[in-house]
Amino acid sequence: MNDRILVIEDDQEIQELIKQFLMAQQYTIEVASDGLEGMKQFNKDTFDLVLLDVMMPNLNGFEVAKMIRSQSNVPVIMLTALEEEEDQVKGFDLGVDDYITKPFSFHVLIRRVEAVLRRSNNLNTNSHLVFKEIHVDCDAYQAFVNKVEIPLTTKEFEILQLLLRNVRRVLTRESIVEQVWGYEYQGETRLIDTHIKNIRKKLDVPYIKTVKGIGYKIDE
Numbered sequence: 760m761n762d763r764i765l766v767i768e769d770d771q772e773i774q775e776l777i778k779q780f781l782m783a784q785q786y787t788i789e790v791a792s793d794g795l796e797g798m799k800q801f802n803k804d805t806f807d808l809v810l811l812d813v814m815m816p817n818l819n820g821f822e823v824a825k826m827i828r829s830q831s832n833v834p835v836i837m838l839t840a841l842e843e844e845e846d847q848v849k850g851f852d853l854g855v856d857d858y859i860t861k862p863f864s865f866h867v868l869i870r871r872v873e874a875v876l877r878r879s880n881n882l883n884t885n886s887h888l889v890f891k892e893i894h895v896d897c898d899a900y901q902a903f904v905n906k907v908e909i910p911l912t913t914k915e916f917e918i919l920q921l922l923l924r925n926v927r928r929v930l931t932r933e934s935i936v937e938q939v940w941g942y943e944y945q946g947e948t949r950l951i952d953t954h955i956k957n958i959r960k961k962l963d964v965p966y967i968k969t970v971k972g973i974g975y976k977i978d979e
Contacts, residue, residue: 762786762808763805765808767793767800768812769793773861776865784869807876807879808836808879811836811838813850820837825853835855837850848953871941874940890977894906895919900916910961912957915957918935918954918958930976
């Protein structure tokens with residue numbers, strides 16, 4: 760079955776180009792021209808991925824991302840003309856999986872879409888990971904501390920899963936980006952740091968260690 764993608768983009772020309780390009784890659788596409796219409800579509804159907812523009816009338820992309828995250832872990836990629844890092848951090852805080860800044864090449868778009876879908880579809884190896892009171896069910900995308908479920912975004916879950924698969928090994932920020940985002944590192948260290956900060960806050964356990972100047976590890 761083809762992956763279903765919802766494209767929420769108010770620029771008709773860009774919307775049509777994305778739609779045609781993704782359909783040529785055998786994806787099933789639904790489109791919406793503003794945030795409100797996007798949420799109506801999202802609630803009406805099941806999607807494997809949402810491509811979401813930031814600047815839109817009737818609910819902006821941040822508001823839509825927040826609404827989607829309140830009810831679903833579906834992967835979300837934001838499309839934005841904003842290059843300010845604080846906007847990207849804001850998006851990641853809301854649980855967005857990836858960011859593409861306009862103008863973008865369609866080859867970059869397809870690479871990011873494939874990487875996000877591949878991660879969300881390939882969750883079958885070692886389906887249960889346990890460390891101390893942390894227990895992760897990789898198939899169900901659920902994380903527990905002392906048997907209490909902790910709600911994590913898709914990205915937070917994947918970073919935690921990666922750390923748990925490499926207990927006591929130091930993972931550089933670069934390797935985390937490459938393994939979790941699926942493309943080469945581009946200096947976005949603050950975004951990794953934001954995710955780690957959120958994971959620590961939610962799990963409230965002392966095992967995620969910062970290795971200064973290098974990266975992170977899980978250890979006693």
